[in-house]
Amino acid sequence: MNYRHAFHAGNFADVVKHWVLTLCIARLTQKPAPLRVIDLFAGRGLYDFSAEEARRSPEWRAGIGRLWALHAGGLGNPLAESMNDYLDAVARLNPDGQLRFYPGSPALALAMLRPCDRLTAIEAHPEEMAALKAAFGGDSRLNALEQDGWNAGPKMVPPPERRGLVLIDPPFEAKGDDERLLATASAIARKWPGGTQILWRPVKDRREEAALDAEWRLSGIRSMWRVTLQVDHLKEGQGLRAAALYLVRPPFEVMARIGETLPALSELLGQGPGFGSEIVEVTPE
Numbered sequence: 001m002n003y004r005h006a007f008h009a010g011n012f013a014d015v016v017k018h019w020v021l022t023l024c025i026a027r028l029t030q031k032p033a034p035l036r037v038i039d040l041f042a043g044r045g046l047y048d049f050s051a052e053e054a055r056r057s058p059e060w061r062a063g064i065g066r067l068w069a070l071h072a073g074g075l076g077n078p079l080a081e082s083m084n085d086y087l088d089a090v091a092r093l094n095p096d097g098q099l100r101f102y103p104g105s106p107a108l109a110l111a112m113l114r115p116c117d118r119l120t121a122i123e124a125h126p127e128e129m130a131a132l133k134a135a136f137g138g139d140s141r142l143n144a145l146e147q148d149g150w151n152a153g154p155k156m157v158p159p160p161e162r163r164g165l166v167l168i169d170p171p172f173e174a175k176g177d178d179e180r181l182l183a184t185a186s187a188i189a190r191k192w193p194g195g196t197q198i199l200w201r202p203v204k205d206r207r208e209e210a211a212l213d214a215e216w217r218l219s220g221i222r223s224m225w226r227v228t229l230q231v232d233h234l235k236e237g238q239g240l241r242a243a244a245l246y247l248v249r250p251p252f253e254v255m256a257r258i259g260e261t262l263p264a265l266s267e268l269l270g271q272g273p274g275f276g277s278e279i280v281e282v283t284p285e
């Protein structure tokens, strides 16, 4: 378990993932009934761009850094406005307007959940878990557990609230993570057919991604969408250039909101002529 998200926090893939997470939570909190977010690979929750990891690997500059510049430009930018909840959560951590702190998925969830809602955050790395507890342990809505997310996921659903979402955001450094993703998401969908899921996956090869779509179609999961954002042509050995989110049972209107904003976002985050985006209905209702 060598992966440290601090080297990647706020990069283009985090921007898309975190924006979509805030869209889903915003929609789910419109109904009064309590809900639960289950974050199976939570990380430390709070990242500092002045820390050693981000200085050695300033990926955030081509991610949240670009969006922050639009946001800081003031009112009226349509792209920044369509990402309001996400950018507001980042802004609350940086009240002086200088972008230094960045919220990971548990921090974004806590920023948006109401007093009646709950967050279960699973993290296997002891240091990341200790940092998560140090930053947010005092929040009574949070249940932070040092466990294996793959194993814990299916056991955690359905939650007592029977409403909410599961985020599956593994490091994707271990062999077999695609198989684990398929098996875990399928088990969660079987045990909790009404639950929303957001799954993250790096894209190194678009043909491999299409082959995975075919496997999802055989999985029995209904109402699944894929949202892919690519910042340039894919080339081996060039680092991460594309990432996909799979949304299972996205809340009402979330796909429409993503569709309205994704092309402009991919233009903003583009790093070369091969940038682009795609939304695919992988399985129907």
Ligand SMILES: C[S@@+](CC[C@H](N)C(=O)[O-])C[C@H]1O[C@@H](n2cnc3c(N)ncnc32)[C@H](O)[C@@H]1O
Binding pocket: 001, 003, 004, 005, 017, 040, 041, 042, 043, 044, 045, 103, 104, 105, 106, 122, 123, 124, 125, 128, 147, 148, 149, 150, 169, 170, 171
């Ligand atoms: C991509 S990062 C998570 C980022 C976080 N979801 C966010 O958006 O801010 C993946 C995290 O999973 C943790 N991890 C790795 N293997 C795990 C496992 N088997 N179960 C739970 N957490 C694991 C890593 O320590 C790392 O913090």
